Amino acid sequence: MRWTDYDSKVCSVARTADVIGDRWTVLVLRDLFNGIRRFDDLTAHLGIARDILSRRLSALVEAGVVERQPYQEAGHRTRFEYRLTEAGAELRPVMVAMAQWGDAHRAGADGPPTVVLHRACGARVHAALVCDRGHDILDGAQVVMRPTAAARLIAHV
């Protein structure tokens, strides 16, 4: 069997892309990771239309990645803020891997505009590929994706 014999949609990458495979969604998640929680702060920082932000946040809530929590300031009506759920917070390696690719390949003359740090020790953080036996994987050709028994063969006619 070859990779093309299996249903493209029955795949963990495809399923994750269904949730975050959209430029605005990536930026919303980045800002949530960076502690921005309020609708007005997100819309102002991202320069995104309110209806687009609203749709992206609703989809993330629906997907279980973000939760919506009410808050109220004195003299104002109840508003909502948005936080990553535990499942959402587990997207962090995707964000860090994206940041490091941008650092390496889109830094421009001034160098990388952002840096990801380990709060406890101050050193830079990167997304490393590691196998369960503890080998660091430096050669990408050593990484292979395989279908499991839960994959679905395409019915050829």
Next chain:
Amino acid sequence: MRWTDYDSKVCSVARTADVIGDRWTVLVLRDLFNGIRRFDDLTAHLGIARDILSRRLSALVEAGVVERQPYQEAGHRTRFEYRLTEAGAELRPVMVAMAQWGDAHRAGADGPPTVVLHRACGARVHAALVCDRGHDILDGAQVVMRPTAAARLIAHV
């Protein structure tokens, strides 16, 4: 200074999202990582319209992530196949991190449909967050993204 004081677009995550922040593009890259190279094989496997695939591939070529190489089979005219460039291959940690999120959060009753393996030893591969001093980072709250001198402050009026 707070995160919202800095230009949202001058950011390595945003710049990477400009290249891969699109569901079809993620699936095209996944298939290229899995050794699918020919236009007809990609369009058949992905179930994507030819013009959409063509536009996504052109954008990836333009971005320096994919290269287009001619090939010719006996009796046919020259066609093209697509391969990841070195920069494209460095997107692998993003793919692996996406696969592992899908495995963890979208596996369904049958379990994960795909598995990422270390070819040399057969063990599973994951995208781990590691700092330059070698600490494994298990607590996401220990990871922080900061602007550098190359970031751009937003001019407030």
